[in-house]
Amino acid sequence: MLNWTTKEKIIKNILMLFAFSSILFLTGIIIVLFREGAPIFTKVGISEFLFSSDWYPTYDPPGYGIFNLLSASIVVTIGAMVIAVPFGVASAVHISYILPKKYKNIVKPTIEMLAGVPSVIYGLFGMKILSPFLRGVFGLPTGLTALTAMIMLGIMSLPTIVSLSEDAITAVPKSFRDASLALGANRLETMIRVILPTASSGIVTAIILGMGRAIGETMTVLMVAGGASLFPSNILKPVRPMTATIAAEMGEAPVGSEHYQALFGIAIILFLITLVFNIFADIAQQRFKEKVSGE
Amino acid sequence: MNELKMEVKNLDFYYDDFQALKDVNIPLESNKVTALIGPSGCGKSTFLRTLNRMNDLIEGSRVDGNVLFDGKNIYDQDVDVVELRKRIGMVFQQPNPFPKSVFDNVAYGPRIHGLKDNETLEEIVIGSLKGAALYDEVKDRLDDSALGLSGGQQQRLCIARALAVKPEVLLMDEPASALDPVATAKIEDLIDELKNNYTIVIVTHSMQQAARVSDNTGFFLMGDLVEYDRTDKIFENPDDQRTEDYITGRFG
């Protein structure tokens, strides 16, 4: 029979193992990506891999340059943010600051609920409803274009950005607002001069997280971006972002082949980009906490 | 002086660099009520928590000196904290029943300590509720949530919960400060009743309460035990000028 102190120690150590599971998986992901993907960097060379626009993995000789794919990811993400940020932040401001409480209690949960709509549903809508519409409007040969992907990704990111920005604005202490109103500022001036500056780093966190999600989003871009590995010089032409490339080609790349390695190579780049986004989001979040708590 | 249940000798207590208790010496007599008074932040609650080692839970805290319990220092290496807390019960400032039924709240302690037999359990629960002068009020709703009781009832439930593990000493940290006068009176009557079977140490910010319920009183100021004596002596003829100033309301 164990005495209780030993038993407590054992339990504590077991729980600690569980707590490390996230680190374990994260490390596992990094190891797997590099083990499978790193060989392509030595074969092709990192600069060739990143900056060559020849993505011909099945040709002879093959080309493994992801410049067009990387550019497509970046352009589509920026385009999505151009759509999502104004709508998202404006909505968040309105919900948290202007909307009466009884409406807020309906609107906020509705938006949170919409945040759960699976990406494949957006993909279906973009592919079968938005894309024919855009083809008609612009007279295009195909409606599956960078613009279609931007619009769908932008809409998809909306709930995240609205919800997180709204949290940030609501977290600004009421006393700040009251102090400004008591000095004779009206609600708009208070919002512009006091609330938004205080909430800004929280809103930035929301936007960065939205961007991270957009650049890593797979199914929607796979379905609506058109899939051509062209440089995104015209948003009305099809493109092929990194995530779509991985999802579309992994099925046909033999395990361990150069093509397989190159797809893992893309995943490394993608992983690093989202890692950087995450770190920035964490920093912004930290700043926001300090500002609100006044430390 | 009567038999001593506990005796504190040269006790120092630190939160990191801050010394919260300075060389405290105090005897705690068996079957007596000892009241600890003093302005907020004087160390009286900290002191109370050194008596059942609840302060162990605070990161960066440190204890020097001896707290003798039946002659044995509770800060010795070989002391089992769990066993100690079983023998020295505690009642907190805010009534804090668990979100469980009345019965399960009182049965919690005995169950934790391995009692499974339902009949014995029921006996203990009813005995403890009677001991806390609560049984008649709750006997028909033992299975209802404890959170539905009034504040005063909740506090007596917490006392019953503490009694159920059959402690020898009962520590009370301002047990009536969150209660209305009627509930407070009930708690005070209960304390008077309980001292027949338990040694009681009570922290209170109300001097009237200390005067009403206690046999001995200790006055704390900024981590020092300024004066300790029989309660009537402290309130009628204190030795220390600072005690007199506090009692007469000149500060605090």
Added chain:
Amino acid sequence: MENKFTKRKATEKLIFWFLGLMMLSSIAILGIIIFFIFKRGVGVISWEFLISMPMNGMTEGGILPAILGSFYLVTGAILVATPLGVFAAIYMTEYAQKGKLIRIIRIGVSNLSGVPSVVFGLFGLSIFVKYLNFGVSILSGSLTLAIVILPTIIRASEEALMSVPDEYRSSSLALGATKWQTIKHVVLPASIPGILTGCILGVGRVAGETAPIIFTAATFFSMRLPKSVFSEVMALPYNIYALVATGTSPQKQVPIAYGTAVVLLVLVLLINLIAIFMRIKYSNKNAN
């Protein structure tokens, strides 16, 4: 003075009105998407559609295997992720002391939640499908999805545990309970509603995930229901993708895709709605 005052007021009104318009259009856009999916898909749905097998190369029949497949995958993922996440959260809130260790764990959780879903898919392919040789199967897919939702469950459990009042802990310890007894009998029961909410949100998320299962679990067309955890399965989200992106007879298959989308959407929205209501009810209860 009077004039300036009215101008200030007019500007305020105009801008607030504009913000309101932006908000309404945001909700409207999201609403339109759901509306269109329903409009095109509801007609396809019938009892037959839900409970029969697909036929003729996925051009006719129902989606029973996809519904069941999603159910197996989600159940598996939750069964794995819940204990892992809850125990991790217990360590983080109840045991870990402030300092480097807990910071590192937090960074791990937050970065894991930011990993793109397709990368999880690659990880699952490399570890579960190939290295551990589970093949493309329910097992591989469930394990991959479990990692995807682990951060969600850890965060929700952490929040739930932290909302348990400290008095519960100290009064249990004062009764001579050990730390683990206190957690098991007092802290954990009090945080169950919050943890449950987190798990339900996890279910909603996992049910719609596609990219992590493309290479680890999913198959486009199956004549049989899965026999064991080593069988590959059809799944609702993958079914939608496969029907519209790789289907060979669109006029027959696209309606099935819409029908599947309605089933998935109703499921996910319902699950999220339950979670949100639970959270509102639970937080009100805690506030009182």
